[in-house]
Amino acid sequence: MAQEIFIAPSVLSADFARLGAECDDVLEAGADMIHLDIMDNHYVPNLTVGPMVCRALRDYGIRAPIDVHLMVDPVDELIVQFAEAGASFISIHPEATRHLDRSLQLIRDLGCKAGLVLNPGTSVGVARQVLSRLDLLLVMSVNPGFGGQTFISYTLDKLREARQLIDESGLPIRLEVDGGVKVHNISDVARAGADTFVVGSAIFGAVSYAEVLRQLRVAVHGG
Ligand SMILES: O=C(CO)[C@H](O)[C@H](O)COP(=O)(O)O
Numbered sequence: 001m002a003q004e005i006f007i008a009p010s011v012l013s014a015d016f017a018r019l020g021a022e023c024d025d026v027l028e029a030g031a032d033m034i035h036l037d038i039m040d041n042h043y044v045p046n047l048t049v050g051p052m053v054c055r056a057l058r059d060y061g062i063r064a065p066i067d068v069h070l071m072v073d074p075v076d077e078l079i080v081q082f083a084e085a086g087a088s089f090i091s092i093h094p095e096a097t098r099h100l101d102r103s104l105q106l107i108r109d110l111g112c113k114a115g116l117v118l119n120p121g122t123s124v125g126v127a128r129q130v131l132s133r134l135d136l137l138l139v140m141s142v143n144p145g146f147g148g149q150t151f152i153s154y155t156l157d158k159l160r161e162a163r164q165l166i167d168e169s170g171l172p173i174r175l176e177v178d179g180g181v182k183v184h185n186i187s188d189v190a191r192a193g194a195d196t197f198v199v200g201s202a203i204f205g206a207v208s209y210a211e212v213l214r215q216l217r218v219a220v221h222g223g
């Protein structure tokens with residue numbers, strides 16, 4: 001089932017001192033949702049922000065979907081806190097929960113859309129059993145923890161495999177890609193089957209967010 005194309009700027013590369021305004025700017029420039037990377041210095045070797053920042057963005061007036069990427073272990077308590085803080089999508093890594101099915105159900109029970117994240121070294125097969133619990137499958141194209149890394153090219157094969165799995169299931173699951181996505185490679189990523197594109201440094205490092213978003217969309221549709 002083809003999904004509408006979504007571009008989700010990762011604010012990991014934004015100016016955190018003016019986060020609300022940065023979100024306004026990328027949304028006005030044509031972004032579809034805000035990708036919020038939550039890192040705990042335990043599951044990944046980096047530390048970002050907690051649910052109060054998600055709440056602050058909602059209170060500031062951000063109405064677009066907020067796509068929360070939880071790189072935390074353990075994860076269940078933070079699922080609850082981010083749902084209460086206004087998250088729309090909550091995506092979790094299978095290594096960060098002892099009971100993947102239960103954690104995914106928890107996300108939906110709290111009224112959010114549930115995502116599963118596959119690291120470059122994690123097999124697509126991990127998603128197979130829990131597919132009916134998913135609204136989104138996120139294929140990492142870098143190892144999680146930092147923005148600005150180089151796209152790992154073998155993840156294109158994983159995207160194709162994930163696309164096939166989703167298509168065969170007939171379920172309306174988004175296929176998201178995250179890490180190192182730029183204007184020069186997004187058409188390959190789109191051809192491999194992604195419909196939801198996290199883009200961090202390529203957007204926030206640009207002079208004009210609108211221009212880079214335009215170029216990304218042209219490349220997706222051209223691909
Ligand atoms: O989850 C992430 C890192 O773990 C980020 O979302 C990702 O790295 C996006 O940034 P960039 O487009 O600069 O690679």
Ligand SMILES: [Fe+2]
Nearest residue numbers: 010037069178
């Ligand atoms: Fe992310």
